[in-house]
Amino acid sequence: MKKYYKKPLKVGIIGTGRISDLHVIEYLSNQSTEIVAVCDSNIERAKQKLIDWNLSDIAIFQDYKDLLKMDEVDLVEILVPHHLHIDVALEAILRKKSISLQKPMCLNISEANKLISEAKKADVSLKIFENFIFYPPVIKAKEIIDEGQIGSPLSIRIKSNPGFSSTAWEVPNDASDWRQNVVKSGGGPLVFDDGHHKFALAWLFMGQAEEIHAWIGHTKATNNFLFDAPAIISFKFMENRIGNLEIVYSPNLDINTKHYAQDDRIEITGTHGILWINRGHGSLGSPPPLVLYKNGKYKNYNDIPSAWENSFINSTRDYINCLLNGKTPRLTGEQGKEILRMALAAELSSSEGRSIKINDERLS
Ligand SMILES: NC(=O)c1ccc[n+]([C@@H]2O[C@H](COP(=O)([O-])OP(=O)(O)OC[C@H]3O[C@@H](n4cnc5c(N)ncnc54)[C@H](O)[C@@H]3O)[C@@H](O)[C@H]2O)c1
Structure with missing residues (x-):
């Protein structure tokens, strides 16, 4: 190299x-x-x-x-x-x-x-x-967990909640067309495509899942776009950790965003405390981007940059620094493959109506 x-x-x-x-x-x-x-x-x-x-x-x-x-x-x-x-x-x-x-x-x-x-x-x-793992509230949450402030992580709950927004950017029709064609997209727009970020977050905070169960429904959005929602995906991780990703489309939920009309919320429970990441693509009003509960008290992290574009800036900057300094990028191909495996397991689980082990050879 x-x-x-x-x-x-x-x-x-x-x-x-x-x-x-x-x-x-x-x-x-x-x-x-x-x-x-x-x-x-x-x-x-x-x-x-x-x-x-x-x-x-x-x-x-x-x-x-x-x-x-x-x-x-x-x-x-x-x-x-x-x-x-x-x-x-x-x-x-x-x-x-x-x-x-x-x-x-x-x-x-x-x-x-x-x-x-x-x-x-x-x-x-x-x-x-992958930009979500470079989103400043996510970076801070990981730092807090690695410092042991919530004890050992026990569970992660991730919520993807598309809605409507009068401030969102315009998405060209052709960007929606290929996403509705599974031969081109590889899977559903919310589970396989956007869900990829959520699998990356689950992987970041909890490690690779051992087993995944998914139920994936369908809803027509107001613009006739077919969403693979409602959906609920459950994870079993190593060391008795669990998690889920819940995806619901709320057509009349007003979301504050410059980008996609979607709100993302995460709760991570540990043996001693709890962390909430309260925004992602957009936000519902102006909640503190990150909140920590431990020892009977809440701590709001209000000063973390939380505009979604920061995740792209950080991810791009990280790669530039890797190339200039001869370092290994994040995600590597192998890491990207682990996350892809989670997305494929969810799609397979839903189609078979049963949970799928992550090393199921049909995923290869
Ligand atoms: N990280 C994120 O949050 C995020 C968000 C949106 C999209 N994405 C990813 O970014 C990629 C692009 O998504 P998008 O939303 O910008 O889609 P898009 O459809 O808006 O853009 C794709 C572009 O590729 C062009 N294109 C198609 N075939 C081509 C070819 N053979 N040669 C050159 N150009 C070609 C199209 O004309 C189009 O302009 C996808 O992998 C998608 O998953 C990531």
Whole structure:
């Protein structure tokens, strides 16, 4: 692997759709990076983004293979629909680019294995981009737990609650279309796609699940988008820990957000105390982002940056520092695969109506 890059690190963005706006924030402000090329099969969209991001005179491509042929590109940010992750990432490996690949790394475990082994063979750095684990209230919660302030963690309850918002950003129709096609998305929009972040949180705080049970229903949202909700997913972790992820769509729940109309809430119970993370994509009013209860008292953490974009900024910055200092990224391919396995287990459990062991060979 190219251990130490020269500054500025030259970045190519493949896929300039909805989420790319949050990925470029750090690259545009970090003195150690420079965006040198963008690509989107919808070339007009890519051109518009260059205007939005105030970037002129940089290379622009319709075919990602052309971007990847550019010698000067050190690092590529892969932000395309899920079914394309594997092909784009393999081509990037072939071209010896360092890779930041959005979650889920691919559609199944055999694709994940191929990606990990090809990256290793080619000695290419591979980061699976997961932002929730870089969200400041989550980082602080992990720190508090690691300090032993709630004792040993016993359970995690995660709630994903989409609703409506008059302040949310606009999501283009084509960003919804591929998510409604399981061949392209790999699974449901709330369990497999957004749920990936929640599996990552469960993994971060509790470790890999040993067994997963899921019941996944269906609801039509007001815009006719089919949600895989209500859903309830239960986890059994090592050392007698448990957890769940509950997903409900509340069509008339007013959510304060600049991004997706969704509220996320987490409660972690330990032997001595409890932690609440009170927001994620958006928030219900302005609750303290993090609250700790121990020794009969509540402590509100009001000063933690809690805008959702901070999770993207931190995750991107972490990878830049890894590349500049020859460090291992978070998530690694193997870690990304563990989380993918949890999402696949949930989908399989719901379709079979019984719990699934995480090492079930059908997940491979
Ligand atoms: N971390 C998060 O919270 C988060 C949030 C949203 C999306 N995502 C992930 O980001 C990725 C993109 O999601 P999105 O919401 O931006 O989707 P999107 O549909 O808005 O953007 C995808 C872009 O890829 C382009 N594209 C499609 N095929 C292409 C090809 N062959 N070559 C080049 N460009 C191509 C499309 O034209 C589109 O502009 C997905 O992996 C998704 O899971 C992550």
